[in-house]
Amino acid sequence: MDNSELLQPIKTRISQLFGIDYPIIQGGMIWAAGWKLSSAVSKAGGLGLIGGGSMDAELFRRHIKKCRAAVDKPFGVNIPLMYKHAPDLMRVTMEEEVKIVFTSAGNPKKAAEFLKSAGVQWAHCVPTVKMALKVQDAGADAVVAEGTEAGGHNGFDGITTFCLIPQAADALEIPLIAAGGIADHRGFLAAMILGADGVQVGTRFAASIESSAHENYKKAVVEAEDTDVYLGFKSVGPVSMVKTAYAEKVKQSEWGGAGIEQLKELYGSGRGRLGIFLGDGEEGMFEAGQSAGLVKNIESAQDIVKDFVQGYWKKIKNSE
């Protein structure tokens, strides 16, 4: 088996939907996924997403323009619907004629009419089968089903990738993208076997060379072991983060019986920027998934995509 055979396209409903070589989508993470990362992932044959959730309209527009200048392959954007700038980001997306839109954190029905009439390819991110069916009913082209091991903001029900993906696959007709815990070719192929048509990868790309996250953040992800990720704020709005002094404070409060008001105060605001972008592990939040334990190096997006694809084909060919 030569090298070119190990990089041959992987045809699934997701790669066909978005016109990409490999059904590997880079999550549109706040403070980490700017044009540098998304263009590098798209150049490598995956689908890069610009994370709009930490940008205002004009910054977002600049990232879209730079991404388009850097790569002539498909790329997309991620817009959290509950984000205060979401309507502006939607407007910019249309003005700049971005053709692939991922939404998250909000009611898909509100976005559906607008996105469908704009003729974009649209996927929405959910943590349960019930929500996945709502997204399908709203007319989305694909669903991202995200297990509780995913980084950053998370569902309340704590359903893991291993349990969520086969149940979502059984329930859905539209293509399914698995997210949460996928950081190498093993997770990629396992997710496909559980019933996914593609995968969304956050944490490993957040720690890549092209990520705009702070070096302290990337280092913390690379150094994290299996027990070094904590899912905090489970009762008020779950967030998965690498264990830092701040994360430890959150855990002690929760396990010590802190009430909702206390937790909201501890949650505060701006902690993602402080942690991910500015590298402050004392007061900032290092949002990341449990797959941090599988991330061992800060690598280029291209090397990450290659690792996924070559490992995938090697495993497939070896089982013959």
Add this chain to the structure above:
Amino acid sequence: MDNSELLQPIKTRISQLFGIDYPIIQGGMIWAAGWKLSSAVSKAGGLGLIGGGSMDAELFRRHIKKCRAAVDKPFGVNIPLMYKHAPDLMRVTMEEEVKIVFTSAGNPKKAAEFLKSAGVQWAHCVPTVKMALKVQDAGADAVVAEGTEAGGHNGFDGITTFCLIPQAADALEIPLIAAGGIADHRGFLAAMILGADGVQVGTRFAASIESSAHENYKKAVVEAEDTDVYLGFKSVGPVSMVKTAYAEKVKQSEWGGAGIEQLKELYGSGRGRLGIFLGDGEEGMFEAGQSAGLVKNIESAQDIVKDFVQGYWKKIKNSE
């Protein structure tokens, strides 16, 4: 592909270690895994385990004798090391010359010397990589690494199967059994791709015909959807359970900021027996894993093993 080809043995380090056709182990669950279930699983080519954790020494002995009379293939026992009758169960295991022992819930070093000198094949169940390495160092023949989606008692760190298995596989030299969230052939094959040499399946067997769990319990597992399993007591000793009136009470207490003393009181004692064995969903605990959402029928152990094996071979052959 004829039927016999779809039931051919699956050779891995785990099937070789235990001398079984398929590396499918039925978890030795309290109140569900008596001789009827374990003998049926072993007869079907997997490895049945008698769950000692809800038996006293003499009841345990009767189950071992009946299991041996019912099947001439390998079977084993599960002994939770922190259980009050554990020393007696160990003694009976030796007296009855059971050759396969799974231990859980306790310090593996204490059991190691005894079990190794007795010449049994020994596996111990853990929720983290660090603990897996301790089990390997203690001289065990295999490790069961159990993700947080598993039923019943669970680790504190909440590591999911999707993240735990590849990290454990990277760290270990001895064979690895994946547990947590595995309820059909998709989970079986996915776990193997993540790096396991075999799987341990609890919830689907707990809801099987041969399980000694109450019909109310089995019905609750079969009816559960993806969001109907709750991981309670996260700060005092996590237990995964199907949502019932009792589980809802636990959730409200935890999310409402209950302290450790309050939670311990709510935890009480004997709730597993009351729920699983006596079928009381109001005050009893229906211990089960998140894979309950994937269990759709009350089936025989043989049909469950067949579903795993045939689905496994179909997927392998189709990828050729």
